[in-house]
Amino acid sequence: MADHERSTHAGRVLTGVVWTLLLLGLWLWGREVTDVRQDRSDPVAGDVAAVGRPASVRLPPVTRPLGGDARPLRLDIPGLDVRAPVVARGLDAHGAPDPPPYAQAGAVGWYAAGVRPGAAGAALMVGHLDTETRPAVFRHLGALRPGATLRVIRADGRVAVFTVEDVRTVPRDRFDAHQAYGVHRPGRAELRLITCAGTFDRATRGYTANLIVSAYLSGAVL
Template sequence: MSTRPSPTLVTSPRSPSTASRRARTRWPLADALPQRVDIPGFGVQAPVVARGLDARGALDPPPYDQPGVVGWYAGGVAPGAPGTALLVGHVDTDTRPAVFYKVSAMRPGQTIRVIRADAKVAEFTVESVQVLTRDRFDAHQAYGPRQSGRAELRLVTCGGSFDRATRSYTANVVVSAYLTGTGL
């Protein structure tokens, strides 16, 4: 899987109104390392490992032989803290689906939970799901904050069609969510 940020917007379902988003948005939390990602609607419970950027400057996913693990961009924001946290995972392997196989089917209003090292759970609500082609990428559009001052989350995986010649996908799926709850 290549998660090199180089796409352009193909689809973007409507998101909730600004007024309804504000009513549900929670104040950001302090920094704490992410430990696990749960996506209740899809049965995902995956450990999180710190990752960086690869040699090309793209988000570096977990090792390919760990398809059930999610990578967190450790050079950025912790999930739940102010700003945009980035989580990356594989969509599949040569033989089976991987951790983010179903994220392209997510819809606005669904829940993503991040269990943190401070024993708090940061609960995010999906705002939009975008399929971004790789030929014209706008990093701010994909990863930038939708609203200043809030805690946001992006789930990133491969999408589009698989090009057998290059052994890569033609797009990325970017799920945008914002903090709406916290718990212990």
């Protein structure tokens, strides 16, 4: 095997290992941050509550992944009047993408070791629902519906345009990291927006569920 082939093979193996560890961490994270007492008074209804796509909503066609290696600078959600700076983040102590500190509750955290928005694969962005004193960047994320537009402004000057195709509230006892965070259709550029959902349990200081918005690349502005 040539040096170049060895390097490529090693890179693919390393990427696979990183994503396996990430998904394991996300599964543990999903269980931990939503772990609540079994006698909670306000359980989330259903196994997985999803916003179904209305029959009248026709989603635009998929756009091929963008080239380049540009990092995201800002996330715009026009329907929610959100224009949030994006900060690169790593993994927390539990092996999950680390959201911005509460002092930056208006920003969105992007898992920088993973996929860059607009590239093939599923890019992950995490934001707070609220803080102890005020709402945060993803406070109204659950209001999104299939067909809504998301825009990611990249460092190369391009704007990656995504279309929401699915909005799910996932209770902690039905959390599936591969389904929630893995690629839904191979070859597409996808985007996941993740925050807390359900009710807040003061005993465990955690929410009962996670909200996951799934979108795919449907356009690009140069």
